[in-house]
Amino acid sequence: MTAAGTPPIVFVHGTRFSAGQWSPQLAALREEFPVAAVDLPGHGARSAEPWGLAAATEVIASAVDSLHGGPALVVGHSLGGYASLEFARRRPERLRGLVLAGASASTRGPWAAPYRWVAGLVPRLPADRLARWNDRLLHRLYPSEVVEATIRSGYAFHTLPAAWGEVLGRFGAEAMRDVAAPVLLLNGEKDTVFRSGERDFARAHPRARVELIPRAGHLANFDDPDAFTDAVRRFARELPVRG
Template sequence: MTAADAVPMVFVHGTRLSAGQWSMQLAALRDEFPVVAVDLPGHGDRSAQPWSLSGATEIIASAVDSLGRGPALVVGHSLGGYAALEFARRRPDQLRGLILAGASSATRGLRAAPYRLVAELVPRIPADRLTRWHDRLLRRLYPPEVVEATIRAGYAFHTLPAAWGEVLGRFDAGAMRWVKAPVLILNGEKDALFRAGEADFARAHPHARVELIPQARHLANFDAPDAFTDAVRRFARELSSAR
């Protein structure tokens, strides 16, 4: 594979986080692939922007255009995965491949109950307290090189109710019909909640497969950054060689 063949990649972060979530992946992949990570509306450098899925779609589309290499592989985690599904529906011509990480559980019906509970509880807790809790938790669980970019960027607690308010009731395995490109469903082995529908999501698409990161939880790219990156790299190389 030559540099000209390398598929461009856009990374889309999860709930309350930022583009900093992907610092390890960007560092490991940028020598082989054109890569960029975005901040969704209401997150990171776009903290002041109101959340909307349509706005998230436009941000992803602009990132794809900025790489100047045509359709891209979009890697979306959790909230970012559902935003990537919406992008696939609205901008199919810009999608070369899709990786759904921690985003293969229906947000409809009973499975949506945990999301609703979190969205209701978060606004009742002062943001500075939530920030301290998250900083301590991340530093206790992960090495500095994995989480410091995320900690520096801060957290979008204020956006969480609006973001999940729009996502809830909107997505299930049927959303895979929007995706006109190959799909890798990449989940942490121990992420029981967010991988609950992975088999249904995979069956709903003719070119989808599931891959699990051993021992990893919802933040699989933090729990096992090398394994997560390797899975992304392999899938990107498959897309590149199929051009």
């Protein structure tokens, strides 16, 4: 049973994944917090919906409202982190705290060039081949109980060009100035690309701090689910009581 005053937590998945990415965190946190994970437009159960950042923020807002205790702590990974930054700008009254995981790198400048290339390449490759490659990779790197929900939900390769096409060139550290709530920048220690701007992101916000998951990479919630979950739990407990 969740305690009165605890913040709802909404999880927002990363590139090509779905709500299944968060199955370890949902299982570990639901006794203490109201929790939900979303499928962004073009992903998971919303696979047929067109991608759009504006639509993504409405999906997050609906999840916050569904938990009936908002504003909420929103936890976004990678693509979901940038969507969560946009949510913070558009719907600040629905946000109690923000965790950006693998999403503290500027999406502008030379850094973006390889990702534009990947976004253009993916549609040229057969989706079933990409899915098999992803299945094998996840099974090789992680225990089945960590990744099985992600694998069952499939992958949104068809959405990748539109999603990153909109995100690239849009977000820098100055986006943190639009976040009214406390922020945790939660990165894998070895995620050198997506934590490359974490100092600038942290400096841009008066209530932001950085925490690293030791020995973890970009998929830190897969690399060390317990450490990732504990970091989110501690941050949630630190958030000011609503009102």
